[in-house]
Amino acid sequence: MKHYDLVIIGGGSAGLAAAVSAYDQGVEDILVLERDRELGGILQQCIHNGFGLHTFKEELSGPAYAERFIDLMHEKKIVYRLNAMVIHMNDAKIIEYVSPQDGYVQVKAGAIVLAMGCRERTRGAIAVPGYRPSGIWSAGTAQRYINMEGFMVGKRVFILGSGDIGLIMARRLVLEGAEVLGVAEIMPHSNGLPRNIQQCLNDFDIPLYLSHTITRIEGQHRVEGVQIAKVDDNFQPIPGTEIDFDVDTVLFSIGLIPENALTEEAEIEMDLKTRGPKVDESYQTSLPGVFACGNVLHVHDLVDFVSEEGEKAGVAAAKYIKEELEGGHAIETQANEGIGYIVPQFIHPNNVDKRIELMFRVKNQYRDVHLVIKKDGQEFRRLRKKTMQPAEMEKVILRRQDLEDINAAISLEIVEDVA
């Protein structure tokens, strides 16, 4: 069985950044395994611009952003296999993959970076009533068909879910000549970035129906229509509020789920809130030598943060391989009132160089609140926040010395008492 110092599962933006940074730290014996026909991951189907504002201070398309990292892979001659689907991974760091070129292969890794991205929630997850005709798509699949395979998915379209993929697809479909009759969102607020609401819906006069859901899909062979209705506080449709649309296509953009079948199979400890593995400050999971970054860890809205995380995971994996990663006392990060989740879930202060970023999402939309940071239950810092919303990932930065006197936990919570 061939041995590699580092095996990276997934060649999207997280995996590529991890490979390049581990290489720069002196770990050159790397194998990147990617199941798709090219590197770059989801970026290859995102042909709109808006990528790389933080990393490259430029507005790039998804493929152009991916190309920067793919060029670095080639420059450094980092080994990768395409069409290589990892099917198993165990706690001895033995990875099994299959590919048309290589057949069935087992490799042993000194360290592993998990960078498998995420998948879309489907109609089945929310049990929409009605028939099951053709013309029903998850938004990301429709995006791949239109942008990469060259097929149009429909002419008159309705979209459920106002996350970024749904918003971007609304604009994309109009630019390709379709009519988008509306976007329905069950929450009273959109789950997409404000800039996408403006640029993808408002600029194209596409109506957004907040607090609405699809109550029926019509059509036995092909979609012939959808019915939407307003929902009450318990998200139940309110009789009498129904609106019918004559459409031939419905897109579902109702959330992303980190792709963790392999992680769970290796019995790595999971976080039920992020649906990704629990990690420490070095992005190391509960299985020593296995690291995670990008959308497999928690769903990101900006690729720049994915690349940053991949880079840090690559550096940490290289330290692990060189036996430079310390352990020692660990403190927990706790998501209290109003906070959906925090990554990382644990911190070993010994491994924090100068500062650490806690990435988190809030549960609701907030205006004029305080973000309160507590050390072992005692208030340590209070930050005033003008607005906070679940669609935008937030971060707080702690210095190494901030962590020194903590015994058990550091927590974040929202306090709505701002006068």
Ligand SMILES: Cc1cc2nc3c(=O)[nH]c(=O)nc-3n(C[C@H](O)[C@H](O)[C@H](O)COP(=O)(O)OP(=O)(O)OC[C@H]3O[C@@H](n4cnc5c(N)ncnc54)[C@H](O)[C@@H]3O)c2cc1C
């Ligand atoms: C539709 C859409 C629009 C977006 N728009 C923007 C935007 O405008 N601006 C912005 O900054 N960000 C945007 N993002 C976010 C950003 O692009 C993503 O968060 C980021 O690219 C995710 O990178 P990743 O490497 O974690 O995952 P991915 O890119 O999904 O990469 C994961 C890779 O792992 C591979 N893989 C999975 N399982 C296996 C396996 N078992 N074996 C081998 N390979 C495997 C997959 O094939 C894939 O290539 C958008 C995202 C989407 C989905």
